[in-house]
Amino acid sequence: MATxxxxxxxxxxxxxxxxxxxxxxxxxxxxxxxxxxxxAVRIIRACRELGIETVAVYSDADAHAAHxxxxxxxxxxxxxxxxxxxxxxxxxxxxxxxxxxEAVHPGYGFLAERASFATAVEHAGLAFVGPPASVIDALGDxxxxxxxxxxxxxxxxxxxxxxxxxxxPDQVEAILAEAEAIGFPLLVKAAAGGGGRGMRRVxxxxxxxxxxxxxxxxxxxxxxxxxxYLEREIAPARHIEVQLLGDADGRVIAIGxxxxxxxxxxxxxxxxxxxxxxxxEERTHLHDLAVRVxxxxGLRNAATAEFLRAPDGRFxxxxxxxxxxxxxxxxxLVSGLDxxxxxxxxxxxxxxxxxxxxxxxxxxxxxxxxxxxxISAEDPGRAFAPTPxxxxxxxxxxxxxxxxxxxxxxxxxxxxDYDNLIAKLMVHAGDRPxxxxxxxxxxxxxxxxxxxxxxxxxxxxxxxxxxxxxELSTDWVAKxxxxxxxxxxxxxxxxxxxxxxxxxxxxxxxxxxxxVATGNxxxxxxxxxEAADRWPR
Amino acid sequence: xAAVSIRATLRGAQExxxxxxxxxxDAAGGSVELHGGARATxxxxxxxxxxxxxxxxxxxxxxxxxxxxxVVVDGWRFEIEVExxxxxxxxxxxxxxxxxxxxxxxxxxxxxxxxxxxxxAVAPGxxxxxxxQLLVVEAMKMQNELRASRAGTVERVTVxxxxxxxxxxxxVVIE
Numbered sequence: 001m002a003t004x005x006x007x008x009x010x011x012x013x014x015x016x017x018x019x020x021x022x023x024x025x026x027x028x029x030x031x032x033x034x035x036x037x038x039x040a041v042r043i044i045r046a047c048r049e050l051g052i053e054t055v056a057v058y059s060d061a062d063a064h065a066a067h068x069x070x071x072x073x074x075x076x077x078x079x080x081x082x083x084x085x086x087x088x089x090x091x092x093x094x095x096x097x098x099x100x101x102e103a104v105h106p107g108y109g110f111l112a113e114r115a116s117f118a119t120a121v122e123h124a125g126l127a128f129v130g131p132p133a134s135v136i137d138a139l140g141d142x143x144x145x146x147x148x149x150x151x152x153x154x155x156x157x158x159x160x161x162x163x164x165x166x167x168x169p170d171q172v173e174a175i176l177a178e179a180e181a182i183g184f185p186l187l188v189k190a191a192a193g194g195g196g197r198g199m200r201r202v203x204x205x206x207x208x209x210x211x212x213x214x215x216x217x218x219x220x221x222x223x224x225x226x227x228x229y230l231e232r233e234i235a236p237a238r239h240i241e242v243q244l245l246g247d248a249d250g251r252v253i254a255i256g257x258x259x260x261x262x263x264x265x266x267x268x269x270x271x272x273x274x275x276x277x278x279x280x281e282e283r284t285h286l287h288d289l290a291v292r293v294x295x296x297x298g299l300r301n302a303a304t305a306e307f308l309r310a311p312d313g314r315f316x317x318x319x320x321x322x323x324x325x326x327x328x329x330x331x332x333l334v335s336g337l338d339x340x341x342x343x344x345x346x347x348x349x350x351x352x353x354x355x356x357x358x359x360x361x362x363x364x365x366x367x368x369x370x371x372x373x374x375i376s377a378e379d380p381g382r383a384f385a386p387t388p389x390x391x392x393x394x395x396x397x398x399x400x401x402x403x404x405x406x407x408x409x410x411x412x413x414x415x416x417d418y419d420n421l422i423a424k425l426m427v428h429a430g431d432r433p434x435x436x437x438x439x440x441x442x443x444x445x446x447x448x449x450x451x452x453x454x455x456x457x458x459x460x461x462x463x464x465x466x467x468x469x470x471e472l473s474t475d476w477v478a479k480x481x482x483x484x485x486x487x488x489x490x491x492x493x494x495x496x497x498x499x500x501x502x503x504x505x506x507x508x509x510x511x512x513x514x515x516v517a518t519g520n521x522x523x524x525x526x527x528x529x530e531a532a533d534r535w536p537r
Numbered sequence: 538x539a540a541v542s543i544r545a546t547l548r549g550a551q552e553x554x555x556x557x558x559x560x561x562x563d564a565a566g567g568s569v570e571l572h573g574g575a576r577a578t579x580x581x582x583x584x585x586x587x588x589x590x591x592x593x594x595x596x597x598x599x600x601x602x603x604x605x606x607x608v609v610v611d612g613w614r615f616e617i618e619v620e621x622x623x624x625x626x627x628x629x630x631x632x633x634x635x636x637x638x639x640x641x642x643x644x645x646x647x648x649x650x651x652x653x654x655x656x657x658a659v660a661p662g663x664x665x666x667x668x669x670q671l672l673v674v675e676a677m678k679m680q681n682e683l684r685a686s687r688a689g690t691v692e693r694v695t696v697x698x699x700x701x702x703x704x705x706x707x708x709v710v711i712e
Contacts, residue, residue: 081653197679218680221655265679377677379550381613386650386677387550389704392607393575393591416651420677448609449575449591452550455612484554490613491555495545497579497590498606499560500569502543502619 026051027348028103028127032075032096033057033067034117035107036086038407038424039324040067043105046340055099057092059085061415066407073099080417086110087224093120103127103347105340109419112323113140113192114224129347130301131246131322138297139320143191143229145293149317152296154289157308157316158182159231163191166216166228172209175230179208182232188212190219191227196266198222201233234316236473238309239263240275242290243331245342245360246299247352253360254287255339256331261472262461264384269454269477270373270461271327273334274366276432276470284364286315293317301346302328302339308474326374326421329405333370333428335359368428369435373458375406375423375448377414380457381487388416392450397442401428401435414451422453436468456486542622548605549616550649559622575609643692646683646709652676654700659709663691671709674702685711 030053033040044054044067056071061080068074075095078085085091087110096104104121106112106129118133131139139145143163146156159182165171179186179202188211190198198219200211212228220226238261246252259275260268274283290305297320304325306318328339337359345353378384394410406423408414414422427442429435440462448455457477461467466480473479546557566582575591591609595616606617655673659665665685674681689711696708 214680217655221675221680382550385681386652386679388651388677392593416676418677443612444589446612447576447591448612449593449607449614452614453612459612487551487613488555490610491547491551491615492558493579493581493588494590494608494610494613494615495547495555495558495617496560496567496581497569497577497592497608497610498615498617498619499543499545499558500567500579501571501577501592501606502545502604503541503560503562504569506541506543506621 027344027350028052028101030055030072030099030101031103031105031129031344032092032099032101033071033105033107034086034092034096034111035105035109036062036065036067036407036418038405038421039107039109039326041070041407042405043107043340044070046338046344049338050341050344052344055095055101057086057095059417061417065412066409075099080415082110082417086418089114089117089120092117093124093126096121096126097124101126103129103344105129105343106323108321108323108326113321115140127347129343130324131299131303135298135300135303136322139294139299139303140322141191142189142193142319143227145297145320146317148297149293152292154293154317155314157231157234157318159186160229162229163227164188164212164229166212166226175212176205176208179205179230182230185233187231187233188215188228189231190215190223190225191229192223192225193219196263198226198228199266234308234310236311236475237261238275238472239268239306239318239474240278240286240309240315241304241306241325242287243325243328243339244290244294244299244303244305245339245346245352245356246294246301246303247346248300248349249351250295250298250300251352252291252295252299253352253356254291254363255335255337255356255359256363256366257283257286258327258330259472260327261474262467262476263474264477266474268327268374269457270371271330272369272371272432272435273330274369276472280364282313287363289315289317293320302343304328326424327372329403329424329426330370330372333403333426334366334368335363368430369432370426370428371432371435371439372424372426373439373443373461374421374454375425375446375458376454377420377422377451378454379452380454380481381452381483383483384454386416386420387452388414388420389451390414391422391448393447394449395445395447396423397425397445399442399445401438402426402442403428425458432470433468436462456490457481457483460486544620544622544625546618546620546625547615548618551615557625579610644685644687644689644711645707646671646685646711648674648702648704648706648708650674650676650681651703652681652701654696654698654702654708655680656698657694657696659691659694661691661693665689665691665711672696683708687711 032055033043047054054071056067056074057077058068077091111117115133115136118128121128149156185203188200198215200215202211215228216226242254242257258273260271262270303322305320307315377387390413396404403426408422427438542561570578575593577592579588593607595605595607652674655675657672658670667687669685671683692712693710
C-alpha cells in the first residue's frame with residue numbers, strides 16, 4: 001500500500017479550532033451542506049448517524065425540498081439559477097459562519113471542485129470536507145492532473161497538456177497541428193470539467209474551431225472556466241475508476257474500483273462494483289496506478305481516479321475527481337464502508353480508520369457485487385433530452401439488497417435549473433448475475449408518473465444479454481439502445497390501455513347516468529362524472 | 538347500442554411518432570383493471586402475462602369531448618387523447634372540407650423543455666433554411682439547439698438572451 005508523504009504542504013491545522021481529536025466524540029458539532037438533492041440528503045443522513053447537527057442551504061426552487069426538511073436548520077441563499085444560489089461562495093460561507101457550523105461538505109457538482117471555495121471555507125476557520133484547496137488545484141484541473149500522472153510514470157490518455165488558445169485567432173494553425181498529431185476523432189474537453197459538460201467529439205479538422213468555441217462556452221457556463229484541451233478518443237473503451245481515501249499524514253488507499261462504462265454524452269447511466277472481468281493482478285495494478293497519482297498530488301479526504309481501459313487491456317489515466325462521486329454507493333455496498341462517514345472523520349484530522357484500512361486490504365478480492373442505475377429526468381426515446389416537471393406518482397423499490405438514494409417524493413417538481421438525477425437505485429448481491437436479477441426485480445417495482453424518466457433504459461440494461469455477458473464499453477448505449485423504437489412499441493400498448501380504459505369509463509358513465517356507480521377510486525369517479533357530462537351517448 | 542370504438546392519439550412530446558390506434562370493445566382483445574391510485578393491470582388477449590401499467594387523467598386543454606390520459610408502460614410515459622372514433626372522424630371530415638389552409642400558416646417554434654435561452658441566432662426579417670439553428674436553450678446544464686423545421690422568414694422572436702422559458706412558450710415565429 002502506498003504511503004509516501006505528499007509534496008503539497010499540509011493545510012494549517014491551527015486554522016480549524018473545531019477539530020476534535022477525541023475519537024469517541026463526533027468529528028464536528030455542526031456541519032453545513034453546500035448542495036441540494038439526493039446528495040445533500042445522503043450527507044445529512046451520515047451526519048445524523050454521527051450526532052452532527054446539519055445546516056442546509058437552498059435556492060427559491062428548493063424551499064420545500066427534502067434536504068431542507070431533513071436538516072436541523074436551513075438558510076436561503078438566492079433565486080433558482082445556480083450562479084445566484086448554489087454557486088455563491090460568499091453566501092454559502094456566510095451561512096456557515098452565521099449558523100455556527102464547524103465544517104462544510106460540498107457534495108458533488110456545484111462548488112465541490114472549486115479550489116476557491118475550499119480556500120474560502122478554510123479561511124473562514126472551518127473544515128472543508130474534501131481535499132484541501134492545493135490538492136483540488138493539482139487534481140481538479142484535468143490538465144494539471146495529466147501532468148502529475150506523467151511525472152509519476154502513469155500513462156494518461158494521449159493529448160495536450162496545456163489549455164487550447166480558444167480566444168486567439170492567430171493560434172488556430174498551431175492547435176490544428178496539435179490536433180492532427182493526436183489524431184481524429186478526438187475530444188475537446190473542459191479543463192475544469194466533469195460529467196461531459198464542455199465536451200465535444202470532433203471527427204475532422206474542419207469541425208475543430210466550432211467545437212472549441214462551443215465547448216469553451218459550455219464549460220464557462222457550467223464551471224466558470226472556459227479552458228479546454230484535446231484528448232484522443234479511445235474506442236471502444238471501458239471506463240473504470242478507483243475510489244481513494246487519504247489522511248493528513250499523506251497516506252492514500254484504494255478501497256475498490258467501479259465500472260461506469262454505460263454512458264451517454266459522457267454522462268454515466270449505470271455503475272457497478274467491482275469492475276467485471278478483471279484479474280486480481282489487474283485490479284491491484286489499477287489500484288496502484290490510482291494511488292500513485294493521488295499520492296503525488298497530496299490527496300487527502302476522498303477522491304476518485306478515472307481510467308479508460310483500452311481493448312488491449314491497458315489502463316489510461318483520465319482525471320481525478322476531488323470529491324465524493326455520485327456513484328460512491330456501489331463501493332459502499334461492496335466494501336461495507338460508509339464513505340461519507342470516513343470523509344467526516346478525515347476532515348477532522350483523524351487518520352484512516354481501521355475499517356477503511358481493512359476495506360483497502362479486501363479490495364483486491366471483492367466478495368460481492370453492486371450495481372447502480374441513475375434514474376434521471378430524461379427521455380431515453382429522444383436522445384435523453386431533459387424532462388423536468390412535476391412527479392405525480394412515485395414508488396421506489398425495497399426489499400433485500402436494494403438501496404435508493406433520492407430526494408424526490410410524489411407531488412414534487414424536478415426543477416429545470418439543476419442536474420436531472422432524481423434517484424440512484426442500487427442493488428447488492430453475492431455475485432454479478434444475482435445483482436442483475438435483483439436489479440430487474442427492483443426496476444419492476446419502480447413506478448414513476450408525471451415526467452418521463454430514464455427508467456425504460458435501465459429496464460433494457462437489466463435484461464440485455466450483452467450487459468449480462470460483460471460486454472461493456474463507453475459506446476454501449478449507442479450500439480445497443482434503440483430508444484425511439486422501444487418507445488414506439490410501448491406507445492402502441494399505451495394507446496390500447498387508454499382506449500380500453502376509455503371504453504370502460506364510457507360504459508360505466510352510462511351506468512352512472514342510470515344511478516349504478518361502480519367506479520373505484522376518487523379520480524376515477526370524477527372521471528366518470530366528467531365523462532357522463534361530456535361524452536355523447 | 539351501436540358498437541363503440543375509441544381513437545387513442547399520442548399528444549405531448551411523442552405526438553406524431555405513432556399512428557392513432559382505434560380500440561374496439563370486441564376486437565381490442567384485452568382489458569384494463571384499475572387498482573386505485575394510478576395503478577392498473579393490462580390483460581392482452583393472446584398474452585399469458587399481465588402488464589402492470591400506470592394510468593391517470595391529465596388536466597390539459599383539448600378539443601371538447603376529447604380527454605387526455607397519462608399512461609406509463611414499462612417506464613415509458615405517454616400523453617394520450619381518447620375520443621369516440623365517430624366524433625374524431627366527423628371532425629376530420631370537417632377539417633378536410635375546410636381545405637388545407639392550416640398547413641400554410643406561420644410556424645410557431647415552441648419550447649419543448651423549460652430552461653434559459655443562451656443565445657439567439659436569428660432576428661426578425663432573416664431568411665432561414667430548414668435545419669438552421671434558431672437559438673440555444675440551456676436546461677439542466679445541457680445546451681440544446683433549436684432548429685427551424687422548415688424554411689421561411691423570421692416574423693417574430695419573442696425571447697432574448699437569458700430569457701427564462703417554460704414548455705409551450707412561443708419562441709420564434711417563421712412566416
